[in-house]
Amino acid sequence: MAKLVLAGRANCPHYAKAELLADYLQANLPDFRVHKITQHPDRWEQWLRDICEMNGWEHRRSPIIWRELLDRGGKGLLLGGVNDFLEYAQHYYGITSTMLSEEMLDIAEENLQAHVETEKEEEEIRNLTNPLQIWITSASAPICYQLIPLLANGGVFGMTTEISIHLLDTDEFKNVLCGIVMEVEDMAFPLLRGISEHTEIDKAFLQADVIIVLDDILLKREVQSLENYIREVSEICHVYAPLIEKNAKKGVRVISAGKTFVNLKAMMIITYGPSINPENVIAVATSWETAAKAMLARKLNMNAAGVKDVIVWGNITGCNYIDLSHTKLYKCDSAVWGPANFSRPLMNLIYDRYCTNLFFKSSLSSRVCYCAGMLSAHAVATVLRYWFHGSPPGEIVSVGILSEGQFCIPEGIVFSMPVRFQNGGWEVVTELEINETTQEALERLSHDVIQVMISFFVSTACFLIISNSGMCETAQSHLRIPFPHYCDIGIKCHTIQYYLRAWLISLQV
Numbered sequence: 177m178a179k180l181v182l183a184g185r186a187n188c189p190h191y192a193k194a195e196l197l198a199d200y201l202q203a204n205l206p207d208f209r210v211h212k213i214t215q216h217p218d219r220w221e222q223w224l225r226d227i228c229e230m231n232g233w234e235h236r237r238s239p240i241i242w243r244e245l246l247d248r249g250g251k252g253l254l255l256g257g258v259n260d261f262l263e264y265a266q267h268y269y270g271i272t273s274t275m276l277s278e279e280m281l282d283i284a285e286e287n288l289q290a291h292v293e294t295e296k297e298e299e300e301i302r303n304l305t306n307p308l309q310i311w312i313t314s315a316s317a318p319i320c321y322q323l324i325p326l327l328a329n330g331g332v333f334g335m336t337t338e339i340s341i342h343l344l345d346t347d348e349f350k351n352v353l354c355g356i357v358m359e360v361e362d363m364a365f366p367l368l369r370g371i372s373e374h375t376e377i378d379k380a381f382l383q384a385d386v387i388i389v390l391d392d393i394l395l396k397r398e399v400q401s402l403e404n405y406i407r408e409v410s411e412i413c414h415v416y417a418p419l420i421e422k423n424a425k426k427g428v429r430v431i432s433a434g435k436t437f438v439n440l441k442a443m444m445i446i447t448y449g450p451s452i453n454p455e456n457v458i459a460v461a462t463s464w465e466t467a468a469k470a471m472l473a474r475k476l477n478m479n480a481a482g483v484k485d486v487i488v489w490g491n492i493t494g495c496n497y498i499d500l501s502h503t504k505l506y507k508c509d510s511a512v513w514g515p516a517n518f519s520r521p522l523m524n525l526i527y528d529r530y531c532t533n534l535f536f537k538s539s540l541s542s543r544v545c546y547c548a549g550m551l552s553a554h555a556v557a558t559v560l561r562y563w564f565h566g567s568p569p570g571e572i573v574s575v576g577i578l579s580e581g582q583f584c585i586p587e588g589i590v591f592s593m594p595v596r597f598q599n600g601g602w603e604v605v606t607e608l609e610i611n612e613t614t615q616e617a618l619e620r621l622s623h624d625v626i627q628v629m630i631s632f633f634v635s636t637a638c639f640l641i642i643s644n645s646g647m648c649e650t651a652q653s654h655l656r657i658p659f660p661h662y663c664d665i666g667i668k669c670h671t672i673q674y675y676l677r678a679w680l681i682s683l684q685v
Contacts, residue, residue, distance in 0.1 A: 183213035188290035189280035199550030315343035318549030417448030459576025462555035490621030
């Protein structure tokens with residue numbers, strides 16, 4: 177019996193040609209068997225090197241075909257590529273392939289789609305047996321206590337996905353973590369495979385699928401100045417980012433949440449962890465979004481669920497802008513009434529614009545910043561649910577992401593903007609029309625985010641220089657000179673980031 181193994185890149189047209197010929201031979205020859213292996217284009221080169229090294233072969237292209245010697249054992253006999261296989265079939269069986277190039281390309285595209293779908297199905301099956309590994313930092317914070325039941329009840333990741341939760345904090349809060357673990361275990365969530373506490377930082381984020389970075393615990397410490405606070409946050413992220421690179425899974429999703437500097441934390445994790453995919457690091461703005469919806473609903477005497485598309489721009493826990501120009505109202509009690517999918521623009525129903533602005537500025541910040549933790553926990557759970565299962569069709573969600581120049585926002589800064597979640601990822605809603613007022617706000621907010629980012633790099637560098645070299649305080653004032661100049665002349669933020677990262681590395685950050 178002849179058994180051939182046909183392996184190739186999923187989108188390779190030559191593999192498609194060899195596959196069709198192999199299927200024909202198997203269907204028409206009683207003693208001919210073929211085993212097919214496809215690899216994603218991103219993983220093909222490494223897989224080919226490994227299989228050739230294991231068998232002592234020399235082959236560099238897709239496909240690779242070999243014959244397994246079933247009757248004699250051994251590692252198999254390499255035939256070669258598609259041309260070698262065609263010659264083999266012609267010589268032994270008098271059969272060849274006449275497939276045209278267009279057919280090869282069409283089948284190659286179908287093979288890639290089928291391969292992606294198969295991988296997705298296999299991943300879903302693995303998730304049923306291997307629980308999602310969820311890590312929560314600063315886990316003694318009140319937000320974590322409120323968040324755990326939301327994650328474990330199946331409403332976030334799905335009713336068929338088991339999870340394992342890991343709580344990370346310092347030795348000082350070990351007893352608090354043990355108390356949380358005991359209480360959660362007693363709740364007996366069906367989808368919670370396990371929960372554990374961790375205080376050893378070297379073992380943090382092992383096999384993590386999701387990492388939720390909180391910072392509420394930092395609010396319990398006295399911080400004398402803004403720079404000291406930024407330095408304290410940066411020291412934590414400087415520890416976290418390399419551990420995420422080392423211990424977490426390649427596609428780990430990182431959420432920056434809490435009450436302070438969520439944009440900056442996301443930015444620092446991206447900066448200190450260059451191998452982490454920036455698209456997998458986001459900052460949560462949903463607390464501000466839902467609080468704004470609730471305040472509007474109270475003002476209009478309607479259900480908050482009917483308020484859609486409130487946009488949060490800028491530095492989420494700093495200077496932000498609540499944009500109501502795209503907000504729509506559903507089931508609003510007014511002179512005009514329609515079916516469930518009928519909406520009206522908010523700006524057509526609110527006429528005291530000046531009072532509304534004062535209302536938001538004076539009330540919204542205090543409601544969000546002084547919440548006990550339930551609001552922030554709900555925000556994190558909502559964003560995770562959207563990230564894994566998609567946001568409601570047609571709705572806008574605000575999250576902090578690494579800017580690529582959308583809406584004229586400088587590249588290379590983490591900035592809250594409107595997105596939609598779908599297919600396990602997100603995309604910016606770039607088709608929105610931005611009015612003059614909003615554009616002016618974006619320019620002002622961009623400057624604020626840049627200044628915070630610069631303060632972070634400067635304070636960190638100065639601290640290292642002074643502590644390592646014993647330099648005086650004049651070093652700090654000297655380091656501040658170039659950066660405002662760079663921003664004034666319009667050099668992109670990622671350029672500043674590049675030089676500052678190299679500089680920090682040279683200082684052994």
